[in-house]
Structure formats: C-alpha cells, structure tokens
Amino acid sequence: MAKKLPLKSLFITLGLAVCVNSYSKSRLDSIQKLPEVVVKAQSYKEVIPAQKLNGKQLEALNSHSVADAVRYFSGIQIKDYGGVGGIKTVDIRSMGTNHMGVFYDGIQLGNAQNGQIDLGKFSLDNIEEISLYNGQKSDIFQPAKDFGSAGTLYLKTRRPSFHNGKTYNLKTIFRTGSFGLVNPSFLYEQKLSSTINLSLNTEYINANGKYKFRYKKVFSDGTLAWDTTATRQNGDIESLRLEATIFGRLNTGQWNLKFYYYDSEKGIPGAIVNNVWKNSQRQWDRNFFTQGSFQKQFGDSYELLINAKYARDYMRYLNPDTTLMYIDNKFWQDEIYISAANKYSIQKNWDVNLSLDYQWNTLDATLTNFASPTRNTLLIALATSLRWNRVKALASVLGTFVSDKSIASSGTGSVSKISKRQNELTPALFLSYQPSNNLPLNIRAFYKRIFRMPTFNDLYYTDIGNADLNPEFVDQYNVGLLYSDYFDGFVSRILLKSDVYYNYVKDKIIAVPKGTGQYRWMMMNIGIGKIRGIDVNIQSDFRVFRKAKFSLNLNYTYQKAQDYSDPTDNEPEAGTYKGQIAYIPWHSGSVVASANWKCFDLNYSFIYVGERYHNSSNIRANYEQPWYTHDISGCYRFKFSKMQVSATLEVNNLLNQYYDVIMNYPMPGRNYKLILKFEI
Helix, strand or coil, X not given: CCCCCCCHHHHHHHHHHHHHHHHHCCCCCCCCCCCCCCCCCCCCCCCCCCEEEECHHHHHCCCCEHHHHHCCCCCEEEEXXXXXXXXXXXXXXXXXXXXXXXXXXXXXXXXXXXXXXXXHHCECCCEEEEEEEECCCCCCCCCHHHHCCCEEEEEEECCCCCCCCCCEEEEEEEEEEHHHEEEEEEEEEEECCCCEEEEEEEEEEEECCCCEEEEEEECXXXXXXXXXXXXXXXXCEXXXXXXXXXXXEECCEEEEEXXXXXXXXXXXXXXXXXXXXXXXXXXXXXEEEEEEEEEEEECCCEEEEEEEEEEEEEEEEEECCCCCCCEEEEEEEEEEEEEEEEEEEEECCEEEEEEEEEEEEEEEECCCCCCCCEEEEEEEEEEEEEEECCEEEEEEEEEEEEEEEEEEECCCCCEEEEEEEEEEEEEEEEEEECCCCCCCEEEEEEEEEEEECCCHHHHHCCCCCCCCCCCEEEEEEEEEEEEEEECCCCEEEEEEEXXXXXXXXXXXXXXXXXXXXXXXXXXXXXXXXXXXXXXXEEEEEEEEECCEEEEEEEEEEXXXXXXXXXXXXXXXXXCCCCEECCCCCCEEEEEEEEEEECCEEEEEEEEEECCEECCCCCCHHHEECCEEEEEEEEEEEEEECCEEEEEEEEEECCCCCCCEEECCEECCCXXXXXEEEEEC
C-alpha cells in the first residue's frame, strides 16, 4: 500500500467542509429543469468537423478518465498498460503518440522528456467536451502550436453557469468498487461578481490495483505450454489532483487563469515475462502548471489571443531489486510557453491570422553523465480562411525553428557543449464543399505535411539516447463526407461521417518499453511507414415514446499500416518489409447505446480490436489475438431535499474476457463500480 501523500487528509477535509457549508447556506427552494432545446442547422461551420463527446454522451460511457473516453473515437489506438494507475497514451491513425497534440483549455500539454501524455491523469469530472481533429482545428484563430500536430485532442473544462439567482454550484461524487477503489471528488463553483467566476475541483484516488488475470502461452506449433490464473500485484496507486480556475468576461472578450497540481505514487506491475509474476518497481509523479488566456475583439476586424504557461514536472523511478539492477532516478522538467495570435478580417468572408509562439524546455536528472538538454522552440504560423457560397477553404504554413543545447562528457572527464538546430516549413490545405443548401451533405478533403523533433529521451537519454536519430515527417491525405439531418418521426437525428486517408511517414520513430519500467523507452527509426485507412462513424437518436429516448453511436476503423523501411528484409518467416506495424489492428470499432426514460438511464458500450502483431515481422510468434469488451451501466436520478442525486452501478468487461492491449501487460477481467453523485 502506498504511503499517504502530504496534506491529502487536509484537502479532503476542506472539501467536505465546503460541501457542508454550501449545503447549509443554500437558498434555492427548488431545482428547475430547463426545457430541452433542439437546434436544427444545415450549414457547416468547420472545414473538417471534429469527433466530439460532450454532456450526456460522456456520462453514457463507462469512463472516468479521458483515456477511457477517447477509445470510442474512430481512428484512435490506445496503449494501455493495465490497471487503475497504468499509463495510457493515445495514437491517431497509426502515426505515433507524439503526433497527437493534447490541449487543455486551449494550451498544449507537454512532456519534453518522452513526449508521452498520460491521459489517465485527467478525470472527466470537470470536463465539458472532448474534441478530436484530424489534421488540425478548422479555426485559424489559434496559437501556432495548434498547427503543429498531425491530430489534436481538445479537453474543455466545465465553465460555471448559474441559474435562478444562484451564486454557487456544488457537485460531489464518490466511487468505489473493484481493485479496492476509493475515489471521492468534488467540484465547487462560485460567482464572485457579474463578470468573474471561480471553479475548484479536486479528486483523490486510492486503489490496491489487484485483479485476476489469465496467463497463457502457446508454442509456435500450436501446442499449449501453460495456462494458469494469477493475481496482478504491485498495481496500487494513490493520487491527488487539484484544479482551480478563474473565468472572466469582458465587453468583447474573455480571460481565464488556471492552476493544476497532480501528485501520485504508484506501483509498476511490469510485464509478465520469464515466469516473473511480481515486480517491485515504483514511480512518483508531481506535476504542476499554471496557465492563462486572454482574448479580445478590437473593432470589427481585429481580434487578439494571448496564452501563457509555466509547468514544472518531477518524476522519481525506483527499482529496488538488486538481482536485476538497483535504480533510483529522479527527473525534473521545466517549461515556459507564451503565444500571441492575431486575426484580421479582410472581408466578411475572408480572414487571415498570424501566430507567434515561443517555448523553452529543460530537463535535469540524477543519471551519471546526463546531457541536461535545453530546447528553445520558435513557431510562426500564417493562415487564411475563405468562405465563398458553399465552399470553405483554409490554408496555413507553419515555421518551426528548434535549437537544442546539451552537455557531452568524455571518458577523460572533459565536458563539452553541443548545439543542434532544425528549421522546417510545413504547409496545410483544407477544403469543404456543400453541393446544395437543401442537401445536408458536406464533402471535405485536406493535405498536411507535419514535422516533429525527437524528444529529449530519444536524443539524450544516458543509456538509450540516439543523438543521430532523424526527425520524423508525415504527409497526410484525406477525403471524406458528412451527412447530418434532423427528423420529426421515430428517428429524430442521423449523422454519417466517413473518411478515406493515406499517411506517408518518413523516418518513423517508435517507442518500445525497455525492461519493466514504463517511463523508459527504446527509440528507433523504422524508415518509412505507409498507412491506408477508412474511418466510419454513425450516430442516431430515436424517440421511442413520450419521455423515452434512445441513441446509438457506431465507429469502425480499417487500417493497413505497413513498414516499408528495408526492401531487403523480406524473408517469408521473419521479414518486416510491408509488415503491419506493431500493435496496429486491421479492424477495430465501438458501439455505444443509451436509453433514457424519466429518471432512469441504461448505457451499453462495446469495443473491439482485431488481430495484430507486436512486431513488424508478421509471423505466428508475434501474433496478438483480437480482444473485445462489453460494459453496461444503470443510473437512477432523484431529488432529495434541495439536492439532485444519482446512483450508478457499472459492470465493466461483462463477459470477463482476459486480454492484453500490450503484450504481457494483462488487463482486468470483470469488475464493478458504484457511483454516487450529489449536486446542489
């Protein structure tokens, strides 16, 4: 069991005190429900519409972290190392985790050390909307950073809203269930003035992480080596997340200031290899950042957006097992970021934007002969958007100018400073066309070339860094269509999205876990990757009878992601040429169904990931079986005094399937969760 983190008891006590105090001072005599408003629109504001989850859609998923929710987007692959505290990263269209930009309230989350954003650290308790864009967001009025990724995931936190003369809102959630889970959280919103609101959100998680799993090995000739059931050990976690945000409104703009803190200690259960069932490695994380945003319209033609951020990350990794290698490493990251975006409307239907971003990153560690790198990054983006009749176009060019400084130590003890520079220009073009104003159909296409620098670990890690690692380039091509319409009958809404895409990746960098430590990665270029794919999304809403509704969301993805690195490596039994890239399934998909009647909600979700290989050598020894999970939940909502109360029971992995997302990292079988929610 993890040791108690400092001040946790104090924070939890303060949270409960706020709950009691807010309840006692409540002047609200009744909780009124606003009537439902259905907005029907046939126009398409975005050149390339996003995949989005918000409101009831997020509640319908048996998901409580961002990583769990984004699994239901098409074109997404999640690397999940299992358990409550296992690291969870996201990959879009097989281009790699580092090509996915993750933005939290409009500012990118960073990790200069290894580029991995662990989405498991972010709860859905205060998330209002999750949006996924392929290529980039269609709005040109954004920082240069937003133009710098092959795909972008936007997390929008809940903005306070007060009704019926209220001056505060309070939401308290308590979760418990399998793995010894204890997970309270609360969200408190206060109206400070007519233009300024405050939001406080905190969450505490404690779990032993123990669950049964099945360990099965089959020899290459098909005979069974062993088949046993064991309990996953050293998967405990204790974490605390604190967020405070101040929101302000201006006459022609808005601003916000956010503080974020995350503190955790967790065990790293490691891979089940060589008949080793338990590992003793541990990891500590402390992440802090503060960020602010200011947006204002000046006159009819000019608009300004300024963003700024400071982040400080600490991580400690401990391997006390002296039979392997005793390791006790500590890492410190610092980041300073500032951005200015300037949009000017030349005409009513023609806008231009110039964005300038600067970012400073540094990394220090207790490793011997560590390079202590510092990176200065300047990004300049020039973009324009044009709307003419039923045609919309967006074009941009991004300039990326990177300068690295590091220290190299020789065997004689001398130290020298090394500088590396990389300058690149990367263009993008997006087009959409609506054939008829009376036809709710939109045809879209885009091309984008993108560039990314290797991370600090890629280049400078003492054991595995490769200073000669090549930068990675991606050319993206996409053609798709969107059909969306509303009806007055049994079917009230239907949406169909389909895209065909081709990605050409040069000097693709892949990250492979090294040893049992999840923070350590072995980096390598695989030369050329070619990804061909199809994404399909169908959404529909139904009116079954009065006060009864049913919704259905279907996603399907086909991907042929091949390694074209070495044409000579084409041996039938072990060659990698034209092999499917590691962990990319040919077929994957999901189903989410929700039924609502009066105070009852019933939700069902299904995820399927087809066959794949854990190596580009697509031989039987590297084969990974398909896996799928069924999740179901039921919710009952009622009023108690002045509170809105809901009770939810979840059953995840209903059929108790044993599976691995990553080889030798077994996932939990059937598990349960009880959720109580109180809102004032």
